[in-house]
Each structure stands twice: as structure tokens, then as C-alpha cells.
Amino acid sequence: MRVTVDMDACQDHGQCCFAAPEVFHLDDDGHLVYDANPDDSLREKVEDAVDVCPTQAITVAD
Amino acid sequence: MPSRVVIVGASLGGLRTAEALRKAGFSDEIVVVGAEEHLPYNRPPLSKEVLAAGISHTAVAFPMRASVSDVTWRLGVPAADCDIDRRVLTLADGATLDYDGLVVGTGLRSRRLAVPGPPPTVAAGRHSLRTLDDAAALRTELVPGARIVVLGAGFIGCEVAATARTLGCEVTAVAIDPYPMVRPLGALLGAQTQRRHEAHGVQFRLGAGVTAFHGDVKVTGVELSSGEVLPADVVVEAISSHCNTEWLASTDLDLTDGVLCDNTLRAHRRDGSPIDGVHAVGDLARFPNPLFDDVPRRVEHWNIPTETGKRVGSALAAYLSGEGYDAAIASEFAPLPAFWSDQFDMRLQSFGAPGLAGGDPDDIRILEGDLEDEVIVGYHRGERLMGVVGIGMLKSVMAYRSAIGHVATAAS
Numbered sequence: 001m002r003v004t005v006d007m008d009a010c011q012d013h014g015q016c017c018f019a020a021p022e023v024f025h026l027d028d029d030g031h032l033v034y035d036a037n038p039d040d041s042l043r044e045k046v047e048d049a050v051d052v053c054p055t056q057a058i059t060v061a062d
Numbered sequence: 063m064p065s066r067v068v069i070v071g072a073s074l075g076g077l078r079t080a081e082a083l084r085k086a087g088f089s090d091e092i093v094v095v096g097a098e099e100h101l102p103y104n105r106p107p108l109s110k111e112v113l114a115a116g117i118s119h120t121a122v123a124f125p126m127r128a129s130v131s132d133v134t135w136r137l138g139v140p141a142a143d144c145d146i147d148r149r150v151l152t153l154a155d156g157a158t159l160d161y162d163g164l165v166v167g168t169g170l171r172s173r174r175l176a177v178p179g180p181p182p183t184v185a186a187g188r189h190s191l192r193t194l195d196d197a198a199a200l201r202t203e204l205v206p207g208a209r210i211v212v213l214g215a216g217f218i219g220c221e222v223a224a225t226a227r228t229l230g231c232e233v234t235a236v237a238i239d240p241y242p243m244v245r246p247l248g249a250l251l252g253a254q255t256q257r258r259h260e261a262h263g264v265q266f267r268l269g270a271g272v273t274a275f276h277g278d279v280k281v282t283g284v285e286l287s288s289g290e291v292l293p294a295d296v297v298v299e300a301i302s303s304h305c306n307t308e309w310l311a312s313t314d315l316d317l318t319d320g321v322l323c324d325n326t327l328r329a330h331r332r333d334g335s336p337i338d339g340v341h342a343v344g345d346l347a348r349f350p351n352p353l354f355d356d357v358p359r360r361v362e363h364w365n366i367p368t369e370t371g372k373r374v375g376s377a378l379a380a381y382l383s384g385e386g387y388d389a390a391i392a393s394e395f396a397p398l399p400a401f402w403s404d405q406f407d408m409r410l411q412s413f414g415a416p417g418l419a420g421g422d423p424d425d426i427r428i429l430e431g432d433l434e435d436e437v438i439v440g441y442h443r444g445e446r447l448m449g450v451v452g453i454g455m456l457k458s459v460m461a462y463r464s465a466i467g468h469v470a471t472a473a474s
């Protein structure tokens with residue numbers, strides 16, 4: 001699975017980090033870092049992260 | 063016979079319900095009825111970046127998952143009536159739709175002031191902000207030097223005030239409350255909001271009611287209860303909202319402040335009985351949240367349409383398939399309300415239900431940081447943490463999420 005975050009749209013809300021902590025986290029400066037190629041077993045969590053992102057910045061491709 | 067789910071309201075709650083129905087294996091017909099011409103779009107940017115940058119549906123449209131590509135969207139015609147016992151929905155153009163499952167997701171609309179003066183129309187300079195079309199109409203008025211009077215200093219009022227000020231308008235915010243955002247945030251952070259807005263040049267008239275709009279065809283001024291008349295080119299009414307439940311008026315649903323629901327979001331009749339196959343989602347669903355207590359409440363936060371939509375999609379799919387429905391109803395639904403707001407350089411983040419704090423002066427207190435700068439405030443009822451609100455300190459605010467609803471004194 002490929003995950004892309006539109007970093008122009010992302011406002012570091014961090015909601016995704018709760019939905020899928022294995023894939024998304026905020027660094028020490030509070031900026032988003034993420035794994036662009038997470039394991040397929042995390043699909044459900046990543047889909048939840050897509051839903052909770054206030055700026056709808058996350059997209060998933062197979 | 064294949065079954066049909068009709069979702070009324072083509073916004074976030076409706077979209078998430080449709081997705082959740084498909085995810086739970088419901089493969090029959092889904093029809094979404096929407097009053098607006100648009101496919102579902104994201105509303106929060108309408109008072110923030112999109113209002114500042116320029117309005118278009120593409121800028122705010124929700125991405126559509128493949129799973130809902132076969133959903134029928136009937137847009138531009140509102141639902142007008144519903145027969146809950148015969149399971150028939152009637153649209154404003156007279157068309158009828160039979161259903162096996164019904165989802166109520168028609169949300170809110172802005173309340174307008176009923177005082178003397180020009181009518182509540184854009185042509186008269188009286189705006190409100192709920193839809194993309196509202197935002198487009200307001201955007202054209204927000205030119206440098208324009209005198210904007212914002213009525214109501216809740217979240218939307220404060221965001222509009224900040225955005226208009228950033229665009230160079232002269233902005234005055236009027237509210238009956240002693241501080242902006244005092245109802246959701248309390249006096250401590252309300253006063254901070256006021257200070258920060260004033261530092262950017264927004265003026266406030268607090269503790270003030272509106273008695274009339276001046277002007278013949280178009281508003282030229284806003285008369286306050288103090289007798290003062292604020293000159294105005296544009297008025298934005300952000301005082302409060304009405305639930306869009308008129309189309310259910312002929313039913314025996316309990317429509318006191320939205321749609322009364324149980325914890326599975328099943329709509330209740332006035333006699334207190336829940337109706338299988340009829341659910342509500344989003345801003346108008348009044349449901350008990352065991353995270354706090356057993357009192358049904360509406361929650362106008364962006365994450366609630368998604369949470370309730372998922373809950374309803376899986377419960378309704380189980381009901382219609384006849385498999386797993388008892389388990390779906392027996393399971394507990396305790397979503398954590400989450401809210402954010404951007405005003406100037408201030409990012410507010412709220413988790414839980416700050417409004418449920420007790421009345422003790424010490425119930426609302428600083429947990430971390432400094433009021434003048436970045437700060438986290440905790441809202442308690444006795445020893446229980448009901449909500450946290452941060453100005454900035456995003457990462458630290460998040461750490462309190464799991465403590466909400468529990469007896470806790472520190473981040474866990």
C-alpha cells in the first residue's frame with residue numbers, strides 16, 4: 001500500500017497519528033512524518049487516518 | 063427483494079454512513095438525497111483558509127472512495143416529508159422513495175435574527191455561513207476597508223472575524239456573552255481569545271444584544287441594546303443554529319433539539335421507543351455518550367459525523383442482513399469529541415467535552431504552559447477530566463486524550 005500526504009494541505013493536526021500510530025507521527029517540532037509504504041495489514045488503520053484528517057490530505061493507493 | 067437504504071443529507075455524515083454500509087457488506091441500493099447541488103464537501107475551511115483564498119467545490123470536495131461509486135446521489139432537491147410507518151420518503155418535487163433503512167443526516171442551518179430592518183438576504187448585506195454558496199457570497203464582500211459586523215462570537219463567528227480582519231476588513235464582533243467563545247471554552251480561554259483578536263485589531267461589543275438593522279434596502283448599520291449604532295457594509299449572522307428536521311415534522315419522532323437517539327443512533331419516537339432501521343448521524347443526532355454520562359446530547363464537531371456514520375453503517379447493515387444486529391446494538395459507542403479552530407496565528411485544539419466542566423472555580427484550570435503564550439487548560443467535574451483545550455502545544459494536548467472521562471490529574 002502506498003500512502004501520500006499532501007504536505008501543502010497538511011496542517012500538522014496530528015489526528016492521523018492516533019488512528020495509525022505505526023504509520024504517522026509528529027516529530028519533536030510537531031511536524032508530520034510518515035511511512036509511505038506501510039504493510040498491508042495496516043490498511044484499516046490507514047483508512048481511518050484518511051477519514052480523520054481535517055484537511056483530507058491523505059491518499060492511499062494499492 | 064433487494065433492499066434500499068435512503069440517506070437524507072449529502073454531507074460528511076451521509077458520506078461516511080454510505081462508506082460504512084459498503085464496508086460492512088451491504089451491497090444493495092443506497093440513495094443519498096441532498097438539498098444542495100454539491101457532492102459532499104468539507105465545511106471547516108469555509109470560515110478559514112478557503113474563505114481567505116477563494117471558494118470552489120474542488121478545493122473542499124471530499125475524495126470519493128471506490129466503494130461508494132455505485133451510490134445514487136439525488137442532489138438539489140430536499141426531502142419534504144416522511145412516513146416512518148409505511149417507510150416512504152417524499153421529496154420537495156413530489157417524487158417518493160420507499161426504503162428499508164433510513165438515515166437522517168440533514169445537519170443544521172444558521173439561525174437568523176428577527177429584528178426590524180432589511181430582510182436576511184445576501185442582497186441586503188445580511189450573510190450567514192454554513193454552505194459553499196454562503197461562503198462564495200461572503201467572500202466577494204471581504205475587501206480591504208469593508209466594515210464587517212459579525213454577530214455571535216462562537217467558533218464560526220470568531221473564525222470569520224479573524225479571516226475578514228486578515229483580509230483587511232474593519233471588523234467588529236458583537237455578542238450577548240461576556241467573552242468570545244465563553245460557552246464552549248469558559249471565561250479563562252474566552253478572555254485569551256478576546257485579547258488575541260484585539261491585538262490584531264478586531265473590536266468587540268460584548269454583553270450586547272442587537273435591536274435593529276438600519277438601512278432601507280441594504281443594511282447600513284447595526285443598532286445595539288446600548289443604543290450605539292455600528293456602521294456596517296456587511297453583517298455576518300453567526301448566532302446559533304437550527305436543526306434541519308422540518309421534513310420529519312409529521313412523524314412521531316422525538317425532535318426536541320435534533321433527533322433523539324439511543325447509543326446505536328436509532329431514532330426514538332416521542333413515546334421513548336427506538337425504531338429499528340431509522341438512524342441519525344452528525345450534527346443533529348442527540349445521543350448518550352458513556353464516556354461522560356447517560357444524557358443524550360448533540361455534538362457539533364467535525365469528527366462526530368464520521369464516528370456516528372461508521373456506527374450507523376455497520377448497525378444498519380447488520381439489521382438489514384439479519385446477522386449480528388443484537389451484538390451491534392449491545393456494543394458500546396463512546397466517541398471522543400474533537401474540535402479545532404484556527405484564528406489568526408492561534409490554533410485551538412479541543413478534546414472531550416469542556417462544556418461539561420463543573421461549576422467550581424477550580425474545575426477549569428491550567429494544566430501546562432502559560433496563558434499569555436501556549437497553554438493547555440483542563441475542564442474537570444470533580445476529579446474527572448471532562449475535556450482539554452490547547453492553544454498551540456499540539457503534541458502535548460494530544461497526550462491527554464486517553465485521560466478524558468476518567469479520574470486523572472496528569473497526562474497518561
Ligand SMILES: Cc1cc2nc3c(=O)[nH]c(=O)nc-3n(C[C@H](O)[C@H](O)[C@H](O)COP(=O)(O)OP(=O)(O)OC[C@H]3O[C@@H](n4cnc5c(N)ncnc54)[C@H](O)[C@@H]3O)c2cc1C
Nearest residue numbers: 071073074075097105106140141168169170344345363364
Ligand atoms: C463554517 C463552518 C466551519 C466549521 N469549522 C469547524 C472546525 O473548525 N472544527 C470542527 O470540528 N467542526 C467545524 N464545523 C462543523 C462541521 O463542519 C460539522 O460538524 C459537519 O459539517 C456536520 O456534518 P453533518 O453531515 O452532520 O451535517 P451538515 O454538514 O450540516 O450537512 C447536512 C446536509 O443536509 C442537507 N439538508 C438539509 N435539509 C435537507 C433536506 N430536507 N433534504 C435533503 N438534504 C437536506 C444540507 O443542505 C447539508 O448539505 C464547521 C462548520 C461550519 C459551517
Ligand code: SF4
Nearest residue numbers: 010011013014016053
Ligand atoms: S491529520 Fe492530516 S493535517 Fe493532521 S498531521 Fe495528519 S495528515 Fe497532516
